[in-house]
Amino acid sequence: VEENDTKDEL
């Protein structure tokens, strides 16, 4: 499963 903690946020 690909990790998904969003890094498109600030």
Add this chain to the structure above:
Amino acid sequence: MNIFRLTGDLTHLMSIIVLLLKIHTIKSCAGISLKTQELYALVFATRYLDIFTTYISLYNTVMKLIFLGTSFSIVWYMRRHKTVRLSYDKNNDTFRHYFLVLPCFLLALVLNNRFTVREVLWTFSLYLEAVAIIPQLVLLQRSKNVDNLTGNYVFFLGAYRGFYLINWIYRYFTENHYRRWITWMAGIVQTALYVDFFYYYFKSWKNNEKLKLPA
């Protein structure tokens, strides 16, 4: 980008503008915790390491540069500026950095998505951001009266957290996005820290009184 995220970013930006307003126009940083400001500078420095390698959007890059630039300049003003630094309430701002930095770093070493330098530092920045407000809250409690700009500064920071959490819940249901439980925990802790402050903030607003936190 949803409305909650955008509102969160804008209230975050507002908090910084309010703080800079106080520093630039009144030339005062009374009631502001240098400890918290230094922790935020560290948070942004460790989180945005990929700023020039990973492109997400112009908005993201610009906002990251603003957060980095303003956080470091605020620290500079509080430490070095000839007038501003005189108003710094050093005697009451005694919370030790390493009580927060060290546990956060150790936790990031153990609880992370991947054991790489960037991922560990990114996780560290999340944990540290969650607790970075604590020295500021301690300083507020020790201050007899909290001036409007300082109160509003913390209010906007808390609002930013609230909107981000709503944004996370929204994204959880509307996008194919999930977060690790450690990210949720850090986010919830960070938001919960403001609950007490909000209570007294609204109370003073309703009663038209100066904000004062019970010690």
